[in-house]
Amino acid sequence: MPEIRVRLFASYAEAAGTDELRVTLPAGATAADCLAAVRAAPWAARVPPGPALAVNRRYARGDVVLQDGDEVAVIPPVAGG
Amino acid sequence: MRAWLTDRAIDVAELLAAVAADGNGGTVVFLGTVRRSAEDGDIEAIEYSAYREMAEPELERIVAEALAQWPGARIVLQHRLGVVPTGEASLVIAASAPHRADAYAASRFLIEETKRRAPIWKKDRFASGGTRWVEGRPAGGER
Numbered sequence: 001m002p003e004i005r006v007r008l009f010a011s012y013a014e015a016a017g018t019d020e021l022r023v024t025l026p027a028g029a030t031a032a033d034c035l036a037a038v039r040a041a042p043w044a045a046r047v048p049p050g051p052a053l054a055v056n057r058r059y060a061r062g063d064v065v066l067q068d069g070d071e072v073a074v075i076p077p078v079a080g081g
Numbered sequence: 082m083r084a085w086l087t088d089r090a091i092d093v094a095e096l097l098a099a100v101a102a103d104g105n106g107g108t109v110v111f112l113g114t115v116r117r118s119a120e121d122g123d124i125e126a127i128e129y130s131a132y133r134e135m136a137e138p139e140l141e142r143i144v145a146e147a148l149a150q151w152p153g154a155r156i157v158l159q160h161r162l163g164v165v166p167t168g169e170a171s172l173v174i175a176a177s178a179p180h181r182a183d184a185y186a187a188s189r190f191l192i193e194e195t196k197r198r199a200p201i202w203k204k205d206r207f208a209s210g211g212t213r214w215v216e217g218r219p220a221g222g223e224r
Binding site for chain 1: 113129130131132134135136138139160171172192195196197198199200201202203204214215216217218219220221
């Protein structure tokens, strides 16, 4: 049962009231499964179905299989520059 | 390291010095500056935040891609975080190359990829005291 560190930023962190969550998922779970778990929370109404995701600090697709201790970031629309 | 995040005002002269090279005849400096505009209202500053552990490596990857595309170029990029007042630079890119066309092209690539990929967010701060998250664009989206 991989335990995942979920990072939240900007408006998502503000909506959640925290910038970090711990999520435990079944073995073989993917980044998309992790996102689904995060989006199930009431605060997550503002998180769209398909936000950009990063796994271990690199952009990743939803079908990446997660390992215990992985870090998944839900990346809001970016506005750097 | 050729890309940094900083919490202080960016020193443009320092970045220019970092890309100076005897063989490079063209240098382009791009500054992204916090601005006030009629449509956005009375902005007195923008507060930048980032996924710091990812933003710096991602910016570094963008610089590496530019260097692969324009051999001979020298590039540094700095993005400021925290509260940046109107009129001050939030981003500075310095790119030098043997010839100006490559320096311009590399500079343009760097700013566009930074805006597309860097996990950085901003919040407008108004003179009235209010704040507002700036709706960005989906990370990694269309160029």
